[in-house]
Amino acid sequence: MPSDLPSDPALQPQLLPDPLRQALDALLVKAPAHLVPRARGLYFNKYPLEGLPEELDGSPSQRFRTFVLRDTTCLPAEGEEAITRLNELAVVHWQAPQTNAEDYAAYVRQRWQLPAERLQVSLELVEEPWFRDGGAYARLIVLPPPAGPAPAAAAPGSTP
DSSP: OOTTSOSOGGGSOOOOOHHHHHHHHHHHHHSOOTTSHHHHHHHHHHSOTTOOHHHHTTOTTOOEEEEEEEEEEEOOSTTSOOEEEEEEEEEEETTSOOOOHHHHHHHHHHHHOOOGGGEEEOSSOBOSOSTTTOOOEEEEEEOOOOOOOOOOOOOTTOOO
């Protein structure tokens, strides 16, 4: 990572698996600016990370769709690009009733390559339909990557 990035973790790019990062970047290019939160929220409710709804509607294998439920946008400095961090995703059982939490988690692990230790499935699966009768959904909280192992303590009296 470049050394000129601020040391504040909120101002550093979020480490996400490539499929999820690419889908998020493609969505953000088309999404309304973070300065217009209502329009941005409506856009995130309508457009899944998997692609355009009209392209997905013909696919019978597309059982789930992933939407940005909550994000955080940080503006590091004037003239620099905003940094968007995923906080929560909504995984919708597309136009279907509620299923179990493991189905949602398995889909996210397979599709977005988010390992189990990076997910926290809400204990409460949401029964009400997603935006415009999209289907039942689960909230997924995206956790930061676990900290690496602590360095081993040096033995007293040893030299490096």
